Amino acid sequence: MSPQGTCPFTSPRSLFGDLATARATDGLPYAEPFGARVVSRYDEIVQALHDPDTFSSSATVPEMPSPFREMFAGRVPSRGTLLGLDDPDHDRLRAAVNTFFMPRRLARYEPWIREQAHRLIDGFVEQGSTDLKASFGLPLPLRVIAHVVGLDADRAEWIGAALGFFLGPADPHPGTPEEKAQRLLDLHDHVLEVMAERKEDRRDDLISHVWDVRDSGAVEMTDFEMLSLFPGLMLAGHETTSNLICTGLSHLLADPARYAAAQRDDTSRAAALEELFRYESAITGMKRLVTRDTQLGGVRLQAGEEVFLAYASGSRDPSRFSSPDALDLDRSWAVPHLGFSQGVHACLGAPLARLLLRIELDVLHERLPDLRLAVPYEELQYLPVSAGRGMVALPLSWTPLPVPERQPTGTVAAPAPAAALPVTVAARRTLTADVVELTLTADGPGALPDWEPGAHIDLELPDGALRQYSLCGRPGTGELRIAVLREETGRGGSAAVHDQVRAGDRLRIRGPRNHFRLRPAASLVLVAGGIGITPLLPMIEEAEHRGTDWQLVFLGRDRQRMPYVDELVARHPDRVQVWPSRELGRFDLNGLWSGLPAEDGYVYACGPEQLLTGLEDSARAAGREAQLVLERFAARPTSAEPNRPFEVALARSGTVVTVGEDETVLDAVNRAGAAVLSTCREGTCGTCEVRVLDGVPEHRDSVLGLEERLAGETIMTCVSRCRGQRLVLDL
Missing domain, CATH: 3.10.20.30 (Beta-grasp domain)
Incomplete structure (x- = not known):
């Protein structure tokens, strides 16, 4: 609880006692420092986090005040972070960056991050003492996030000064508000320049990744919306991680045995970090705007009210965590902490923070023997109570050591994106009224990559967009063939092929890739729906070569619109069944399974979603799901059926x-x-x-x-x- 005579939530040392009092209080008490009612119990916080329609995140990022609102108009996005956006814009924009921050993908940055950590420690290891926040905790995350985004890490100090504008009075950088605003404008202009460079010269960074996503047609956004993603991400990415390493180390070093237990190996470091995130996160909580009359924690809330979701309190709720005020490095993770929030606004950079902090702990342990707090834990000062949680400084001491001669590892390059291969459209053939076939060749013998039946390529269209098409020729011929159906309701890729691409044009491809490989089998049933015949054509050739027993069921509405149908019937009259539904009605998919052996046989299918979903249903009903192999070029719609055990x-x-x-x-x-x-x-x-x-x-x-x-x-x-x-x- 707060010291006698002080208001609750004003003393950072008493924060968790004040939150415990709030949890034990009926209702949602109002807290002046947060300017809102405090939601302090785990279940109620989680309820609000997973109901963004009722609890809007727009309150998280305040509107820019005058005169800066006018100064920034058209140059600095007014909602310059995903945290302050609601759907549909939030999910649309976040979809462009989600895949980049997956843990297994970020792992490629570990050698570079580790080298940067060593370089910073080289600068103070001989001194035997430092304020770790100033010398390591702040500069390393800033260098990392700048590098990951695609900016020059050597300009990290300038980037940090520009981002300091968002910190308001807490910004440690010198200058008048107007000077700080100009630095922020300069940073946004610089990011726009890098965006323009990466549009033509892709590298292994977030800006290039977003361009790739935009080019693929998966996400639509403007350049200004793209600009809005990066500065806010860099601000959050270095401030929170800096505070996490400082608060975390302060707790570990307060007990030497605890520090030793956490530093046994990478597994112990990862486990310790999760408990530290629960015990004292860098985020106290965040505001939400109530959009409609509702109830939370038994309290009626009216539209227009604001609530403060106190993540730090939920992570110490005794109804969810045993001995919540104790630091237990062996704690189970069955109940997830709220250190990175939850729901659609969960911390985008959490995987990067976990990676960076684990590396920081490892390198500090390796380089600074006998590491210890330079002052008693009780004398460490916290920043004022706010939505963020951090320390003013972290003074540490250790046994001084000379800078060792090390072989730098930072020169290890992250894997580059797959290079696009230039190709020439050697021939163009009209197959049906709405299907054209392109034959692609590359310069020089052996210039085309090898491929197997079932493979597809990414075709880069004249406007830079990428579309996936199955290869329908024969491997090893020195050429690639694709067939493209004109889809009037599509995203424009097929129309571009039909209307713009001609024989002699130069294009680029990526791949091939294959998740539809033909498995060895004694018997095959191939099911094609319209243009879905394309990946099955090479499979037919391969089945003939292997001597496999095979049958093709070719489905479509009109025979005249079914590409390759006459060629297939002429070559394999006894193996091809053509089924135009306009003449013959609906095909009975359930009958496919009666002619397929229960073992050593597969059904391969490609076509419209309705066909593939029907095949999945029939395979499930027949107990033959393991024998069905499908090719999709769009994600399967989320099942509307109830969950099954x-x-x-x-x-x-x-x-x-x-x-x-x-x-x-x-x-x-x-x-x-x-x-x-x-x-x-x-x-x-x-x-x-x-x-x-x-x-x-x-x-x-x-x-x-x-x-x-x-x-x-x-x-x-x-x-x-x-x-x-x-x-x-x-x-």
């Missing part, structure tokens, strides 16, 4: 758990001790991703790209489920 086997332990219809895979496996991390619990952050060893996941996340969804090799355990009866996970 299914089994999940944990391959490493041999444990089998049942996932009930009202629980998630994440909760079920963590109940069995799997210790899978999570943050958002809505499939937007990628933290809970687990490798799938067997079974077909039903993807309900917004993180995996189309290729990854179709491959089915991983699953976001917080939202996704199983299409069959059993999943085997690498746990």
Whole structure:
């Protein structure tokens, strides 16, 4: 509780006592420092976080005051961070960056981050003491986030000074408000310059990634909206991480045995960090605007009121965490902490923060022997109570050491994006009234990559957009063939091919890639719906070569609009069944299974979603799901059917758990001790991703790209489920 005679929530040292008092108080008490009613209990915070329609995030980012609002107009986005946006804009824009921040993708930055940490420590290791916040805690995260975004890390100090405008009176950088505003304008102009460069010269950074997503047609946004993503992300990405390393180390070093336990290895460091995020996060909480009359925690709230969701309080709620005010490095993760929030606004950079902090702990432990607090823990000063939580400084001491001669590791380059291959349209052929075939060649013998039946390429269109098309020629011929259906309701890619691409044109491709490979089998049934015939054509050739027994069922509305149909019937009259529905009616998909052996046989299918969904239903009814292989070029719509129970086997332990219809895979496996991390619990952050060893996941996340969804090799355990009866996970 606050010291006698002081108002609640004004003393940073008493914050958690004040929050405990609020949890024990009926209703939602008003707190002057937050300017809102405080929501302090875990379940009520989570309820609000997962109901963004009622609890709007617009209150998180205040409107820019005059005269800066007028000064920034048209140059600095007024809602320059995802935190302050609601749907539909929030989900649309976040979709452009979600996939970049998945943990397994960020791992490529570890050598570079580690080298930057060593370089900073080289600057003070011989002194034997430092304010770690100033010398390490602030500069390293800023360098990292600048580099990841795509800016020059050596300009990090200038970037930090420009971002300091957003900190208001807490900004430590010198200058008048007008001078600070000009620095921010200069930063936005610089980001626009880098955006223009990356549009033509893609690299391994976030700005290039967003251009790739925009070019693919997956997300529509303006250049100004794209600009809005980066400065706010850089501000949040270095301020919070700086505070986390300082508060976390202060608690670990207050007890040398605890520090030693946390620093045993990478596993112990990761576990310790999760408990530190729970115990004292860098975010006290955030505001929400109530958009409609509602109830929360038994309190009636009116539209227009604001509430403060106190994440720090929820993470110490005794109804959810045993001994919540104790630091327990062996604590179970079955109940997720709120250190990075939850829901659609869960911290986008949480995976990067986890990676960076683990590296920081490791390098500090390696380089600074006998590391200790330079003053008693009780004398450490906290910043004033606010939405953020941090320390003024962290003075540390250690046994001084000379700077060692090290072989730099920062020169290790992150893997570059796959290079586009120039090709020439050697021929163009009209197959039907709405399908054209392109034959593509590359300069020089052997210039085209090898491929197998089922593969597809990304075709870069004249406007830079990317579209995926199956290869329908023969491997090893020195050319690639694709067939393109004109889709009037599509995103414009097929229309561009039909209207603009001609023989002799120069284009670029990426790939090939293949998640539709032909498996060895004694018997095959190939099912094509319209243009879905394209990936099956090379499979027919391969089946003939292998001597495999095969049949093709070719479905379409009109025979005249079914590409390659006459050629197929002429070459394989006894193996091809043509079914134009306008003449013959609906085809009975259930009948496919009666002619397929129960073992050593597969149904391969490609076509419109209605066909593929029907095949999945018929395979499920026949108990033949394991024998169905599908090719999709669009994500399967989220199932509208009720959840069904299914089994999940944990391959490493041999444990089998049942996932009930009202629980998630994440909760079920963590109940069995799997210790899978999570943050958002809505499939937007990628933290809970687990490798799938067997079974077909039903993807309900917004993180995996189309290729990854179709491959089915991983699953976001917080939202996704199983299409069959059993999943085997690498746990």
